Amino acid sequence: MLPLVGRDESRAIDGKAIAAGVPGLVLMENAGRGATDVLCARFADRLRRPLIVGGPGQNGGDAWVVARHLVVRGVRPECVVLGDPAKVAGDARVNLDALRGLGIDVRVIAEGDLDHLESLATRASVIVDGIFGTGLDRAIDGFRAAAITKLAASGVPCFALDLPSGLDAQTGAVLGVVLPARVTATFAAHKRGLHQHPGVDHAGEVVLVDIGVPAPTDTRASLLERSDLARLVPVRPADAHKGSAGHVAIFAGSPGRTGAALLSGLGAMRAGAGLVTLAPRGAARAALDAKVIELMTTEIPEALEAGVAAALRECEQRDAGVLGPGVGLDATARAYATRLAVEATIPLVLDADALTALAADPTVLTKARAPRVLTPHPGEASRLLGTTTAEVQAARYHAAEQLAARTGQIVVLKGARTIIASRQRLAVCPAGTPALGVAGTGDVLSGVIAALLASSGPHQDDVFHAACAGVLAHAMAGELAAVADRGLFAREVADAVPHALARSRAHAASAT
Secondary structure (H helix, E strand, O other), rough: OEEEEEEEHHHHHHHHHHHHHOOHHHHHHHHHHHHHHHHHHHOHHOOOOOOOOOOOOHHHHHHHHHHHHHHHHOOOOOEEEEEEEEHHHHHHHHHHHHHHOOOOEEEEEEEEHHHHHHHHHOOOOEEEEEEOOOOOOOOOHHHHHHHHHHHHHOOOEEEEEEEOOOOOOOOOOOOOOOOOOOOOEEOOEHHHHHHHHHHHHOEEEHHHHHOOOOOOOOOEEEEOOHHHHHHOOOOOOOOOOOOOOOEEEOOOOOOOEEEEEEEHHHHHHOOOOOOOEOOOEEHHHHHHHOOOOOEEEEOOOOOOOHHHHHHHHHOOOOOOOEEOOOOOHHHHHHHHHHHHHHHHHEEEEOHHHHHHHOOOOOOHHHHHHHHEEOOOOOHHHHHOOOHHHHHHHHHHHHHHHHHHHHHOOOEEEOOOOOEEEOOOOOOEEOOOHHHHHOHHHHHHHHHHHEEEEEHOOOHHHHHHHHHHHHHHHHHHHHHHHOOOOOOOHHHHHHHHHHHHHHHHHHHHHHHH
């Protein structure tokens, strides 16, 4: 897991280093030199005429360091400062003056010079973007918005310093306009905004640059790495057996809606559960019996009190469970799901119909008798929070954290760059593929997480790590199973889960 920081935390990294005695000039020098290494590696064939564009802030200072190091390497860049150079201050001023002292002309682009900027951009081989950094917290307008629009329209590939100008470091939202990058060299730690859409779309390849200070260890948020799966899912002992691998109950399915239960059960088996019992409501058991081989079944009565009692008895013999997929949305089904979500004595993954049932009052989960992992898609999250899907998607970090705080449970906010949140921690999964956007993949995910819960410890950290591992395994399995960006069957994702774990372990072993 890598540290993932927002605007204030990013500022604090520099502040803490400077307070410890590392001069700001050293940090800027390291950032600019490291960024130059990335620029020369990723754009080796486009260094004939770089255009360095800096703003009046410290992000511009990074740009001037890049320009100087290009000169050292025999590359003569064109350099421009957007706006009044008299406003350039601090370490950025030192580096701007040093660049000029070496005989490098830095042109000033004022409001009336946008045509000239457009001309420079059109004939450039690559644009280095040092206009705005992590401190930007309001929409760009006026002259600088027009300048960014012209640079973006040039069609010349861009290389962003820390993050693309116009991107919100906290959320990934576009603040008025944005200068999309093909590659982003981000400094010291990954930024939250680079790992949620639309920020992902505008950042291109993100490369972390060391600035000469230790990575922060006290951040709330983390970016998952593919190698984390091997660390989070330990190798089993040689004498492991089905009884020691965990027994998962799938409280899912109802007459006419058995597919979701089966997919969840397949996910649990492929993720390592030793035993899986499908526990659908009513006559759905007969339909499932005709479909399964390795999975067991039991029947939950449709009547409310009898159904809750039967499910709770089932929990006494199981290690973890899934509640919700295909359970139903009638009044009895909703009451059943709500009761079981609170009263079940084993860890449960809550998905689909269970989340819909809980939307009336998700705070009841603060009374749950064992840990819960909620796995809403944005629409379900909006109902649980009493907001809209658009608002959830516009502030995904906030939505996940708010829902975790409201329920006191772990939340997996599904979608591109899935977020896993607890009241204390947050993680983002960078793996995945658009091909996962098909019916049934969420059911598989619920089973995968449940299998990992069945063999995890009882503490919230254990549950959080199981959720992270499940999300990562599922996303990597989707990548392995997908042939293109569509056409994937959910059951193919389940089948690829062991391959994802094997790949992560092989990668981890080769790195040691």
